[in-house]
Amino acid sequence: MVSFRRIYVDFKVFSIGYFRNKFGLFFGLIFPVVLILIFGAIFSGESGPINVYAQNQDTGAFDQNIGNEFLTALNESSTMRVITVDVSENFTDYLAAHSSSEGIIIPPNFTENYLLEQPVNITVYGSPASSTSGIISGTINGYANYFNLQRFNGIMIIGLNSATVNTSQTSYIDFLVPGLIGFAILTNPMFSLVNIAADYKKNKLFRQLSLTPLTKMEWLIAKVLFYIALSLAGFLLMVGVGVFAFGAHITLSLWLIPFLILGPTLFASLGMLVGTVAKNPETAGVIGNIVTFPMMFLSGTFFPMDFMPSYLQTIAHALPLFYVTEGLNNVMVYNNIPNALVDIAVLGIITLVIFVLAVKLFKWREN
Amino acid sequence: MFSIEVTDLKKSYSGLKAVDGISFKIKQGEVFGLLGPNGAGKTTTIEIMEGLRERDSGDVKILGLDPWKDGYEVHKRIGVIPQDFTFFEKTTPKEAIKYYASLFNVKVDADAILKEVLLDEMEKHVFESLSGGQKQKTGLALSLVNSPEILFLDEPTTGLDPNARRAIWEVIRGLKAKGKTIILTTHYLDEAQQLSDRVAIMDHGHIVAMGTIEEIIEQNGSGERLEIHGDKQLADYIQANTELQVTYDDMKGIITIPLKKKIDMLAALAAAEQSGMKWGEIQTRQDSLDDVFIKLVNDPFGEQIEEEAIEQQQNGNKKGRQ
Numbered sequence: 250m251v252s253f254r255r256i257y258v259d260f261k262v263f264s265i266g267y268f269r270n271k272f273g274l275f276f277g278l279i280f281p282v283v284l285i286l287i288f289g290a291i292f293s294g295e296s297g298p299i300n301v302y303a304q305n306q307d308t309g310a311f312d313q314n315i316g317n318e319f320l321t322a323l324n325e326s327s328t329m330r331v332i333t334v335d336v337s338e339n340f341t342d343y344l345a346a347h348s349s350s351e352g353i354i355i356p357p358n359f360t361e362n363y364l365l366e367q368p369v370n371i372t373v374y375g376s377p378a379s380s381t382s383g384i385i386s387g388t389i390n391g392y393a394n395y396f397n398l399q400r401f402n403g404i405m406i407i408g409l410n411s412a413t414v415n416t417s418q419t420s421y422i423d424f425l426v427p428g429l430i431g432f433a434i435l436t437n438p439m440f441s442l443v444n445i446a447a448d449y450k451k452n453k454l455f456r457q458l459s460l461t462p463l464t465k466m467e468w469l470i471a472k473v474l475f476y477i478a479l480s481l482a483g484f485l486l487m488v489g490v491g492v493f494a495f496g497a498h499i500t501l502s503l504w505l506i507p508f509l510i511l512g513p514t515l516f517a518s519l520g521m522l523v524g525t526v527a528k529n530p531e532t533a534g535v536i537g538n539i540v541t542f543p544m545m546f547l548s549g550t551f552f553p554m555d556f557m558p559s560y561l562q563t564i565a566h567a568l569p570l571f572y573v574t575e576g577l578n579n580v581m582v583y584n585n586i587p588n589a590l591v592d593i594a595v596l597g598i599i600t601l602v603i604f605v606l607a608v609k610l611f612k613w614r615e616n
Numbered sequence: 617m618f619s620i621e622v623t624d625l626k627k628s629y630s631g632l633k634a635v636d637g638i639s640f641k642i643k644q645g646e647v648f649g650l651l652g653p654n655g656a657g658k659t660t661t662i663e664i665m666e667g668l669r670e671r672d673s674g675d676v677k678i679l680g681l682d683p684w685k686d687g688y689e690v691h692k693r694i695g696v697i698p699q700d701f702t703f704f705e706k707t708t709p710k711e712a713i714k715y716y717a718s719l720f721n722v723k724v725d726a727d728a729i730l731k732e733v734l735l736d737e738m739e740k741h742v743f744e745s746l747s748g749g750q751k752q753k754t755g756l757a758l759s760l761v762n763s764p765e766i767l768f769l770d771e772p773t774t775g776l777d778p779n780a781r782r783a784i785w786e787v788i789r790g791l792k793a794k795g796k797t798i799i800l801t802t803h804y805l806d807e808a809q810q811l812s813d814r815v816a817i818m819d820h821g822h823i824v825a826m827g828t829i830e831e832i833i834e835q836n837g838s839g840e841r842l843e844i845h846g847d848k849q850l851a852d853y854i855q856a857n858t859e860l861q862v863t864y865d866d867m868k869g870i871i872t873i874p875l876k877k878k879i880d881m882l883a884a885l886a887a888a889e890q891s892g893m894k895w896g897e898i899q900t901r902q903d904s905l906d907d908v909f910i911k912l913v914n915d916p917f918g919e920q921i922e923e924e925a926i927e928q929q930q931n932g933n934k935k936g937r938q
């Protein structure tokens with residue numbers, strides 16, 4: 250029989266001990282908030298225009314220099330700032346010397362060819378690895394078309410109106426808040442229970458407790474409840490900082506509650522499991538890190554999943570934390586409850602399995 | 617009425633026989649000392665009695681119950697201090713007592729218990745800041761929370777300084793006066809002598825001697841003997857003129873005569889006087905518990921063997937599970 254009185258008593262003693270430990274308090278509540286402040290500050294506001302080096306090799310004798318006009322037009326666009334490079338420089342060397350892979354070369358006789366209506370190419374340097382290259386070539390392409398049309402007195406038939414749907418309005422901070430809440434839900438119970446399980450086993454505290462009426466199930470439930478409470482406090486703090494310091498757009502809903510309960514339950518049990526199967530505290534720490542760190546980075550905590558190649562996204566679907574962060578995003582950012590329900594269901598099943606395994610495998614006594 | 621009955625108890629760890637068929641009974645209110653060198657099987661025996669370890673075979677009854685199968689019931693009625701007692705680092709002794717009281721669902725006067733174990737001045741210090749002796753006393757305090765009928769103390773003073781040891785002894789004497797049955801393991805002979813009504817000496821998993829300390833010394837010691845400081849000629853003279861067995865230690869210049877009867881001493885001294893030779897200091901000696909202990913057991917490396925075997929067994933179990 251599970252006794253709620255004993256669970257409460259153990260919960261109370263554990264909480265008091267936890268809050269007497271300044272490190273625990275720091276990593277439990279303050280650290281995630283510090284992370285929000287740091288990441289929020291790094292990514293807050295619009296990033297400025299992209300610097301692009303350009304060399305105009307057209308030094309022809311015409312009154313008009315179309316190359317210069319083109320570069321001026323680019324410079325006036327909001328996306329890039331053009332830095333001209335003197336013709337005497339070797340352009341690729343110059344780019345390398347300035348740690349840049351993006352640049353534009355206007356060829357000699359550019360103006361002449363343009364005026365004579367002969368095809369002429371602008372060379373655009375870019376790197377496939379860089380996300381800004383796409384923006385640059387797109388912008389240059391747009392201006393090239395514009396100049397072509399102008400030359401031939403073309404009329405713009407199709408223009409673009411900028412508009413956004415709800416989803417694309419989200420800024421990085423909107424995404425960061427649920428991500429870091431997921432981070433806290435993972436790391437606090439996980440690291441803590443890995444340590445506790447291994448330490449208590451080593452210094453025989455579990456045996457000590459086995460001499461009292463407290464059962465191992467009650468003991469684990471008390472830890473789970475504590476980390477649910479801690480996650481809830483962390484959640485409120487992080488949402489508060491996200492909204493008030495960075496103006497994050499967050500939807501609060503009762504659908505968040507299942508994630509705040511299942512998440513800590515899952516990771517407390519997983520930590521317990523790791524600490525139980527490990528031979529000693531050192532091994533437990535190593536296994537704990539092997540389990541925790543990939544999950545921490547691949548589950549969409551610090552950056553959105555879309556940034557990752559598709560095979561990594563597939564791997565992410567196998568990580569329990571993914572369903573916490575995805576679910577939190579579904580509720581808080583996209584307000585997409587049907588998808589969140591799927592996350593809750595998957596999370597519920599994983600949690601149940603891990604919890605049962607942890608209770609079964611962890612032993613109070615020895616044979 | 618016996619509080620504890622152990623019959624032909626056996627336990628091995630991967631082939632090593634830690635406990636090899638021991639039997640004993642402990643009366644209610646008795647203080648029973650389990651003595652032996654490191655690795656004799658004391659801790660294994662006491663852990664089986666506490667219900668912390670499963671036995672291989674034999675019968676163990678604690679207050680009439682099987683400690684492994686009825687562990688939950690047994691634990692409500694016994695108190696245990698394991699070797700190297702530890703507790704939650706950030707919890708004070710007083711909080712720990714209240715925690716245990718709530719778990720056992722009993723009302724206790726925490727201050728009275730702290731006073732009983734002489735820890736009342738440390739009630740507000742967290743466990744990790746306590747000294748070794750204070751930590752042991754916290755363990756003792758916790759083992760008293762459920763008013764146990766039997767107390768198991770596994771090396772309660774190992775590693776403590778003499779003052780802390782004496783303080784713990786005081787507490788144990790107080791508990792004995794209250795009529796608690798106490799099982800004590802120790803490898804300090806003076807501790808056993810100070811506290812126990814009866815002792816059992818274990819070696820290599822066997823009980824090699826059991827009874828009161830006087831009985832054990834009488835049965836296993838060499839008995840009383842007379843020692844006379846003198847030379848070889850005197851020894852020969854006594855040998856020749858009495859029916860006594862005389863041995864002579866050349867190095868020390870001591871003549872030793874075992875006294876089968878007290879009157880043998882007179883015969884020996886009369887012969888010595890008769891010889892007209894010079895003799896020095898005389899004294900009678902008897903084997904101490906130390907002498908008997910050393911005679912009965914001899915394996916200074918026992919402990920490592922037992923501990924390694926336990927560890928190996930546990931690792932083996934784990935490999936099996938994974």
